[in-house]
Amino acid sequence: MTDATLDFSNNDYKKLLDKSTDLVLRQFENIDLQKGYHDHPQSEVEEWFDEVLPENGMDPSQLLDEVEEKVLNTATGNLGPHMYAYVMSGGNQISIIAEKLATTINQNQTKWHLAPAMNEIEKRVVRWTADMLGFTPDAGGVLVSGGSAANLTGLTVGRNIFFEKEGIRKKGLFGQKPFVVYASEEVHSCMDKSVELLGIGSDYLRKIRTNDTFQIDVGALEGQIEQDIANGLRPFCIVGNAGTVNTGAIDDLEALADLAKKYGLWYHVDGAYGALAAVLDQLKPEYKGMERADSIAIDFHKWLYQPFEGGCTLVRSWDNLKRTYFKKAAYLDTELANDEFRLEYNEHYFQLSRNAKAFKVWMSIKAYGMKQFRDMIQKDIDLTEYLNERVRQSQDFELVADSKLAVSCFRYIGDMTEKQEIVDFNHRLMPELEKDGRVFIMGTKLKGDYAIRACLINHRKSENTIDYLLDVIRDVAEKVRKEQNLSMV
Numbered sequence: 237m238t239d240a241t242l243d244f245s246n247n248d249y250k251k252l253l254d255k256s257t258d259l260v261l262r263q264f265e266n267i268d269l270q271k272g273y274h275d276h277p278q279s280e281v282e283e284w285f286d287e288v289l290p291e292n293g294m295d296p297s298q299l300l301d302e303v304e305e306k307v308l309n310t311a312t313g314n315l316g317p318h319m320y321a322y323v324m325s326g327g328n329q330i331s332i333i334a335e336k337l338a339t340t341i342n343q344n345q346t347k348w349h350l351a352p353a354m355n356e357i358e359k360r361v362v363r364w365t366a367d368m369l370g371f372t373p374d375a376g377g378v379l380v381s382g383g384s385a386a387n388l389t390g391l392t393v394g395r396n397i398f399f400e401k402e403g404i405r406k407k408g409l410f411g412q413k414p415f416v417v418y419a420s421e422e423v424h425s426c427m428d429k430s431v432e433l434l435g436i437g438s439d440y441l442r443k444i445r446t447n448d449t450f451q452i453d454v455g456a457l458e459g460q461i462e463q464d465i466a467n468g469l470r471p472f473c474i475v476g477n478a479g480t481v482n483t484g485a486i487d488d489l490e491a492l493a494d495l496a497k498k499y500g501l502w503y504h505v506d507g508a509y510g511a512l513a514a515v516l517d518q519l520k521p522e523y524k525g526m527e528r529a530d531s532i533a534i535d536f537h538k539w540l541y542q543p544f545e546g547g548c549t550l551v552r553s554w555d556n557l558k559r560t561y562f563k564k565a566a567y568l569d570t571e572l573a574n575d576e577f578r579l580e581y582n583e584h585y586f587q588l589s590r591n592a593k594a595f596k597v598w599m600s601i602k603a604y605g606m607k608q609f610r611d612m613i614q615k616d617i618d619l620t621e622y623l624n625e626r627v628r629q630s631q632d633f634e635l636v637a638d639s640k641l642a643v644s645c646f647r648y649i650g651d652m653t654e655k656q657e658i659v660d661f662n663h664r665l666m667p668e669l670e671k672d673g674r675v676f677i678m679g680t681k682l683k684g685d686y687a688i689r690a691c692l693i694n695h696r697k698s699e700n701t702i703d704y705l706l707d708v709i710r711d712v713a714e715k716v717r718k719e720q721n722l723s724m725v
């Protein structure tokens with residue numbers, strides 16, 4: 237039998253750790269110059285990694301060189317200030333350290349005695365998150381992979397508690413009349429996926445029209461609920477948006493809470509993108525009613541500047557989670573536990589083995605403090621307003637939608653005057669901007685028409701980077717216009 241292990245001597249390992257630290261630090265050098273995107277063809281990237289299963293290991297120091305060249309230096313620019321697409325935060329330096337330490341001790345966040353400190357840290361982060369949102373301090377909660385998982389979890393708890401008397405966990409959905417989930421037409425696509433996964437079916441996700449500021453039309457929602465009841469369906473859940481992905485719109489969460497109460501429905505809030513901006517005093521009133529939700533989805537890898545992954549579902553009590561997920565198994569029994577007060581996460585969530593997602597959140601909140609996080613969120617919002625203002629004042633851009641959060645939708649107009657031509661041109665511009673790569677930005681459709689969409693969730697941006705964004709779009713757009721005009725001659 238061999239007594240070998242996979243470990244290096246501490247001396248050799250320190251050299252590797254030091255080298256990996258150098259790699260980390262080099263990513264932060266000249267960060268303002270980092271490209272938004274590196275335009276390598278897919279086949280080229282595939283080729284970099286085209287090798288047979290290695291039988292013998294290579295020198296790890298050389299491996300780090302390879303990683304730096306092929307992975308780090310070609311990475312899409314989430315870290316730097318030139319990323320505007322989707323909802324991408326730049327992470328933070330304390331969480332980098334936290335991830336390394338958490339991986340080192342390799343705790344399994346499933347049974348309390350497998351990770352005592354990490355379990356208590358997760359419970360503390362849940363408590364702090366409830367504080368941030370003004371939610372009940374008795375909230376139960378679980379750290380999940382992100383916004384999609386957090387929404388699925390909220391709806392799962394909702395379904396299992398709402399239909400508990402019918403024995404849904406045992407009997408499944410068979411024999412139930414169809415039940416209905418309500419959200420605005422701006423709801424994130426993860427809600428479609430969630431109702432499909434939960435056996436509700438996307439036919440029963442009612443997407444209610446929105447007003448001019450992309451908030452759900454509450455009157456239309458109530459009309460739909462009444463109609464569904466009249467048609468023999470069973471209204472189950474209202475989903476409110478605390479910041480839509482398209483424009484950052486926040487629904488009238490108080491009105492939705494009232495409706496949920498009136499009809500006895502589960503009330504879920506998707507706060508993946510926007511809920512954490514409720515920490516700003518000036519924005520708090522926008523979120524009134526969120527504290528009445530039965531479940532809330534939050535994403536720490538958005539507005540708490542955490543590296544992927546990390547989201548959270550809050551529900552009104554730990555008992556809600558236990559009644560949804562608890563399963564007895566001989567190998568998980570707590571009968572012999574030395575302490576009756578341990579909270580067992582495997583009894584409160586679907587996953588058994590789980591990594592310690594709360595640790596980076598906890599370390600960064602302690603290291604930076606909420607004041608710094610609030611300042612950074614406010615900075616993102618102020619810079620978005622700066623962008624909106626620059627767009628409004630320019631001759632060659634038009635603002636399509638602004639928001640109270642940090643999303644701005646606009647179009648390049650140049651010398652074009654016809655709306656359809658402008659919309660089509662902006663659509664055409666996207667792949668050209670990707671090829672250029674200096675900034676990474678995408679678009680979306682608002683009420684059917686295409687627009688460029690900038691989402692600012694990165695504490696490394698400044699007014700200069702916003703000016704740069706518009707300069708780059710203008711530069712690429714003018715080139716495309718020129719080519720277009722030449723090809724027409």
Ligand SMILES: Cc1ncc(COP(=O)(O)O)c(C=O)c1O
Nearest residue numbers: 323382383384424480481508509
């Ligand atoms: C409002 C909203 N909900 C849900 C999600 C999904 O989150 P994730 O990408 O973390 O799964 C997003 C992502 O942008 C979002 O903006």
